[in-house]
Amino acid sequence: MESWKRKFAIIWTGQLFSILSSAIVGYAVVFWISMETRSAEVLSLAVMATLLPQALLGPLAGVYVDRWKRKRTLIAADMFVAFCSLILGLLFYFGKAELGYIYLLLALRSVGSAFHSPAMQAAIPLLAPETELMRISGVNQAIQSVCSIAGPALGALFITSFNMTVVMLLDVAGALIACTALLFVTIPDPVVKEQVDKKSVVREMKAGIREVRRHKGLGELMGISVMVTFILMPIATLFPLMTVNHFGGDTYQMSLVEIVWGSGMLVGGLILGLWKIKIRKVILINISYLVLGLYMLFSGLLPPQDFMVFVILTAIGGISAPFYSSPFTALLQTHIPSSALGRVFSLFGSLSLLPSMLGLLATGFIADSIGISRSFVWGGILILGLGILSFFIPSIMQLERKKKFKNSGGLPLC
Known part of the structure; x- marks a missing residue:
């Protein structure tokens, strides 16, 4: 080995x-x-x-x-x-x-x-x-x-x-x-070529942001990923209510949906881990957005008697989820020098979590005001739109065709 x-x-x-x-x-x-x-x-x-x-x-x-x-x-x-x-x-x-x-x-x-x-x-x-x-x-x-x-x-x-x-x-x-x-x-x-002023914490935080902006298209890709997460997180919390209220399910069916989603993600992760997929990472990410959007849209349109169709769609949605998270992580790791990766991943984590928490707080209002099934429909439409939009942003589509930084950590921190 x-x-x-x-x-x-x-x-x-x-x-x-x-x-x-x-x-x-x-x-x-x-x-x-x-x-x-x-x-x-x-x-x-x-x-x-x-x-x-x-x-x-x-x-x-x-x-x-x-x-x-x-x-x-x-x-x-x-x-x-x-x-x-x-x-x-x-x-x-x-x-x-x-x-x-x-x-x-x-x-x-x-x-x-x-x-x-x-x-x-x-x-x-x-x-x-x-x-x-x-x-x-x-x-x-x-x-x-x-x-x-x-x-x-x-x-x-x-x-x-x-x-x-x-x-x-x-x-x-x-x-x-x-x-x-x-x-x-x-x-x-990582090897740092310049001595860093240990007191310049704010300057280093800004340097992490500049590192993302230095790669044209990476910031746009990150922005779309944050928006997709913002939409997806509150809808994901409605899975149990979708099962109980819309499909008339019980505790067993609620757990079934959660297990099927997790199992789908496991299958998607194993596919990425076992096979060397030669499709460009940006294409995989955009296709994943389209699949997730269609999954949510069709789920919201299902009649109450089609619970098993919802389960099958959930499995497909779960399989597609790693195809946007894993390629995105790999893109950051190949474009950002190791000396700045900690800041960039932390920045992306915060940008994803903070809007998502606002979405979580609004989950009850969303479900009560437009209904649970319609929440799935509108969430699916928005994610589908973001996936289509991403195909038409030149800087995103050309991201992998540009020369990447050789990840040895050689850039100065600030």
Whole structure:
């Protein structure tokens, strides 16, 4: 096995345990809050506590990800999240797990994620050949999908079989396995040709933005991706209500839709990971938008008796989702120098999360004002329009035909 493949096998093994344990804990906390409070408002506050710190800290975290050693950053972020889970587990053990403490520790776990995610994405181009980046992104997507499928089921199983302290300790164990795996691999750091003023945090944040703007078409592609996520996120939260209210489904059918979507994403990620697809990444992204738009449009137009057609369409939509996220990640990794990748991924994460959270807050209003099925129809039309528009933006379509930056991290930071 080639050296880079061996490294990724070790890293992925550790990350699988870490991501799965975090997913189990995340769903278990949601289930616990739902059963204890039966309050949608309390649940929404927990979701906000999980997402908001990561969204707000993203650009700042990216600066330090690019300054610090990648491997140390990954281990420190994982251990910080594990420490927060350990504290929460102790609070459950001593019967002190009040909502305020839960919100605070969920927010602190989100701070750790703000550093871990961009550090991992920024490290990948330093470990693997450029031609393999999209396949690696596909495998990463497949791992995420496995965890999204298994997380809810295992979270429900553990919360009914064990107390919350044991469940929280799972996250600690997963982080320890991931950190141990990282100790067995060497992750190089980008070479910076100029000395950077360590006090110029704002200047470095601006440099990350300039790096995106330097590649004509990349900013436009990122903008469309943010708009698609803004539309997709609130509609995705309506899946259970679509199943129950429109199709007259029950709990089993709600879980079926979620499992089918996650399974579709797993299949899409495996396709990208196992085959070297020679279609240009920009084309794959645009086609994925079209498929997602058509999936939502047709789903909203289905009569109530066609639930199984909705399930089939959901599987198709799930398969198409990795075909815009994975190629987009690979495009950033091939066009942006490694010395700036942490900031760029953090910036994109924040730009995606902040509008999406506004969309999530508006979900109830959208569903009540225009109806759930019409929300799918209009969401599908908008995403379909963005996919068509992207084909007619010259800077996007010419993006991969331009000379790319050789990802050695050689550009100055600011």
